Amino acid sequence: xxxxxxxxxxxxxxxxxxxxxxxxxxxxxxxxxxxxxxxxxxxxxxxxxxxxxxxxxxxxxxxxxxxxxxxxxxxxxxxxxxxxxxxxxxxxxxxxxxxxxxxxxxxxxxxxxxxxxxxxxxxxxxxxxxxxxxxxxxxxxxxxxxxxxxxxxxxxxxxxxxxxxxxxxxxxxxxxxxxxxxxxxxxxxxxxxxxxxxxxxxxxxxxxxxxxxxxxxxxxxxxxxxxxxxxxxxxxxxxxxxxxxxxxxxxxxxxxxxxxxxxxxxxxxxxxxxxxxxxxxxxxxxxxxxxxxxxxxxxxxxxxxxxxxxxxxxxxxxxxxxxxxxxxxxxxxxxxxxxxxxxxxxxxxxxxxxxxxxxxxxxxxxxxxxxxxxxxxxxxxxxxxxxxxxxxxxxxxxxxxxxxxxxxxxxxxxxxxxxxxxxxxxxxxxxxxxxxxxxxxxxxxxxxxxxxxxxxxxxxxxxxxxxxxxxxxxxxxxxxxxxxxxxxxxxxxxxxxxxxxxxxxxxxxxxxxxxxxxxxxxxxxxxxxxxxxxxxxxxxxxxxxxxxxxxxxxxxxxxxxxxxx
Amino acid sequence: xxxxxxxxxxxxxxxxxxxxxxxxxxxxxxxxxxxxxxxxxxxxxxxxxxxxxxxxxxxxxxxxxxxxxxxxxxxxxxxxxxxxxxxxxxxxxxxxxxxxxxxxxxxxxxxxxxxxxxxxxxxxxxxxxxxxxxxxxxxxxxxxxxxxxxxxxxxxxxxxxxxxxxxxxxxxxxxxx
Numbered sequence: 001x002x003x004x005x006x007x008x009x010x011x012x013x014x015x016x017x018x019x020x021x022x023x024x025x026x027x028x029x030x031x032x033x034x035x036x037x038x039x040x041x042x043x044x045x046x047x048x049x050x051x052x053x054x055x056x057x058x059x060x061x062x063x064x065x066x067x068x069x070x071x072x073x074x075x076x077x078x079x080x081x082x083x084x085x086x087x088x089x090x091x092x093x094x095x096x097x098x099x100x101x102x103x104x105x106x107x108x109x110x111x112x113x114x115x116x117x118x119x120x121x122x123x124x125x126x127x128x129x130x131x132x133x134x135x136x137x138x139x140x141x142x143x144x145x146x147x148x149x150x151x152x153x154x155x156x157x158x159x160x161x162x163x164x165x166x167x168x169x170x171x172x173x174x175x176x177x178x179x180x181x182x183x184x185x186x187x188x189x190x191x192x193x194x195x196x197x198x199x200x201x202x203x204x205x206x207x208x209x210x211x212x213x214x215x216x217x218x219x220x221x222x223x224x225x226x227x228x229x230x231x232x233x234x235x236x237x238x239x240x241x242x243x244x245x246x247x248x249x250x251x252x253x254x255x256x257x258x259x260x261x262x263x264x265x266x267x268x269x270x271x272x273x274x275x276x277x278x279x280x281x282x283x284x285x286x287x288x289x290x291x292x293x294x295x296x297x298x299x300x301x302x303x304x305x306x307x308x309x310x311x312x313x314x315x316x317x318x319x320x321x322x323x324x325x326x327x328x329x330x331x332x333x334x335x336x337x338x339x340x341x342x343x344x345x346x347x348x349x350x351x352x353x354x355x356x357x358x359x360x361x362x363x364x365x366x367x368x369x370x371x372x373x374x375x376x377x378x379x380x381x382x383x384x385x386x387x388x389x390x391x392x393x394x395x396x397x398x399x400x401x402x403x404x405x406x407x408x409x410x411x412x413x414x415x416x417x418x419x420x421x422x423x424x425x426x427x428x429x430x431x432x433x434x435x436x437x438x439x440x441x442x443x444x445x446x447x448x449x450x451x452x453x454x455x456x457x458x459x460x461x462x463x464x465x466x467x468x469x470x471x472x473x474x475x476x477x478x479x480x481x482x483x484x485x486x487x488x489x490x491x492x493x494x495x496x497x498x499x500x501x502x503x504x505x506x507x508x509x510x511x512x513x514x515x516x517x518x519x520x521x522x523x524x525x526x527x528x529x530x531x532x533x534x535x536x537x538x539x540x541x542x543x544x545x546x547x548x549x550x551x552x553x554x555x556x557x558x559x560x561x562x563x564x565x
Numbered sequence: 566x567x568x569x570x571x572x573x574x575x576x577x578x579x580x581x582x583x584x585x586x587x588x589x590x591x592x593x594x595x596x597x598x599x600x601x602x603x604x605x606x607x608x609x610x611x612x613x614x615x616x617x618x619x620x621x622x623x624x625x626x627x628x629x630x631x632x633x634x635x636x637x638x639x640x641x642x643x644x645x646x647x648x649x650x651x652x653x654x655x656x657x658x659x660x661x662x663x664x665x666x667x668x669x670x671x672x673x674x675x676x677x678x679x680x681x682x683x684x685x686x687x688x689x690x691x692x693x694x695x696x697x698x699x700x701x702x703x704x705x706x707x708x709x710x711x712x713x714x715x716x717x718x719x720x721x722x723x724x725x726x727x728x729x730x731x732x733x734x735x736x737x738x739x740x741x742x
Contacts, residue, residue, distance in 0.1 A: 021674060021676065028678070052681060052684065053596065053679070053681035054599075065622065066599060066621055066622075067599060067620030067621060067622050067623065070593070070599060070620075070680070071592060071596075
């Protein structure tokens with residue numbers, strides 16, 4: 001009975017053992033199946049490279065049936081060169097007893113995939129085999145191709161891309177353009193402050209320095225804080241050129257590197273904004289210029305047209321004093337003061353500011369004897385530019401500058417050409433009155449005279465013109481109704497030689513017949529009386545082939561002497 | 566005994582009569598196939614480990630032939646059961662012959678492993694007398710490589726076992742534990 005009980009117990013023990021063995025077998029089979037179906041090559045090879053275990057991926061890569069893979073030597077699956085390298089790694093691995101990783105192309109296949117191999121020695125219990133090697137191989141062809149493409153992009157992209165660790169030190173790799181932007185090739189491990197912020201520190205505002213320091217505080221913070229904090233970082237920085245050149249404007253953007261919801265590093269993207277900043281600055285200058293033009297335009301347009309003409313005329317007179325570069329400092333200061341007063345009265349802001357500044361420069365103590373020196377020249381030039389702008393705008397508004405103002409004349413001096421409108425008007429009125437048709441051609445040759453002499457001269461000329469066209473001097477031509485009145489021409493020329501003004505008034509013969517000296521004698525006498533107060537003389541001569549010629553000479557010098565007396 | 570039992574049971578179980586028994590193998594030791602089934606017969610004096618190595622393709626074809634189904638429809642688990650059953654039948658037959666010689670042995674469950682496990686599957690008693698035998702059953706579907714490792718814990722007892730081939734009964738079947 002006891003034997004039977006013992007037998008039953010023993011049988012149950014065996015059955016339990018069988019059961020647990022079955023469980024173990026299934027568990028092991030699952031692991032083995034995973035190895036068989038690994039997406040990477042898995043091999044076990046002996047020292048000679050003979051395969052003693054393979055998986056489905058190995059069968060696929062080597063294009064050999066799994067059953068046939070067993071016992072195959074690797075040298076039959078690689079080219080001799082590849083196998084030599086592979087075998088060297090196996091030998092190194094067996095010698096050191098540590099795993100080795102390396103990459104070799106599978107140039108046996110048409111596609112030549114690049115395989116990443118990891119070989120680890122294992123000790124078999126089977127004494128005949130000794131040491132074996134587990135070989136894992138992954139096809140990294142696509143990875144390497146993507147890496148190559150990324151590297152190409154990374155080296156050619158015109159952006160500086162830097163990865164910073166928790167200490168704000170640069171972690172390689174950085175994009176190639178970073179080296180150009182920061183002017184150094186030695187970036188690995190450098191702190192970002194050493195290569196980016198510190199060189200620009202002197203040029204940075206206090207706010208920018210504070211923003212740069214904010215970068216130190218964000219590392220280690222929860223990633224959710226970054227969106228708020230990134231607005232507090234430096235966005236634009238000017239890096240000076242090491243050798244004193246123009247330097248670069250760098251735009252900076254920031255992205256967090258997050259691990260476990262903590263910011264463990266920062267990705268910096270640097271953009272060269274030098275050109276953009278230049279354009280922006282130029283646009284700003286242009287905008288300011290345009291604003292200035294509009295402002296000047298509005299300032300001038302606001303003025304009454306008569307007042308505007310008056311102001312511009314007076315300004316022209318004052319500026320003529322400056323433009324003559326007179327040595328008289330007081331005279332120039334007086335002109336500038338007048339400009340300031342007029343600009344202030346007319347509310348022309350820029351001119352007022354410039355003249356105020358100029359007045360300060362001229363009125364203050366200056367070591368230079370000349371009022372126009374290196375110290376005052378920029379202000380003078382700015383003032384003259386402003387005057388040119390005002391003249392340009394005034395012209396657009398319809399203002400015609402006085403002819404006398406186009407040249408720099410001494411005060412109290414007028415150009416004789418300024419007399420012409422009055423003469424033309426007088427001539428036309430006389431011609432109309434006497435039924436004549438006449439035109440006056442003039443050649444003033446830029447002659448000028450003091451105002452008093454000019455007044456006497458114009459009075460005399462008007463007397464002559466009126467007399468020439470009078471009936472008693474030149475009876476009206478008898479004409480039929482159908483006959484056109486012939487147009488006559490008068491020639492007036494003026495010259496100034498050694499302060500003597502010489503004016504000649506000639507006719508073409510239609511009005512003053514040659515030899516008719518008796519007719520004009522009265523006129524001649526009247527003219528002589530007219531110029532006498534100005535120390536002048538008038539003579540009448542025949543003009544070849546026809547016509548007559550009045551000659552007026554006035555000595556300005558004697559006039560001035562008389563005036564002085 | 567094992568050679569003949571393996572061939573006989575294979576022919577009977579697989580319904581393949583033209584299989585050949587060959588001593589040794591042309592395959593490279595020690596891993597003769599991707600798959601391996603193993604079974605143990607043992608008592609106090611004797612320990613016999615029998616391993617059958619086969620390739621995945623061979624196993625699939627044999628199973629397809631036996632089940633009369635296309636090879637691609639064969640479930641890998643059927644192959645495993647097939648090979649374990651074959652080994653169990655073989656060793657069951659041997660066990661019966663040993664019992665007839667008054668040598669009572671226990672028979673383990675057959676287990677399936679990878680052939681590669683052969684590298685690590687040795688558990689040899691250093692005091693035992695060891696011998697191993699290698700033979701192949703060659704079929705048109707592929708080779709089955711058998712390896713038997715015999716450890717004689719009582720050398721004298723084992724040496725006195727006298728075995729002569731016996732005709733196998735037609736209704737011989739598997740051993741039930």
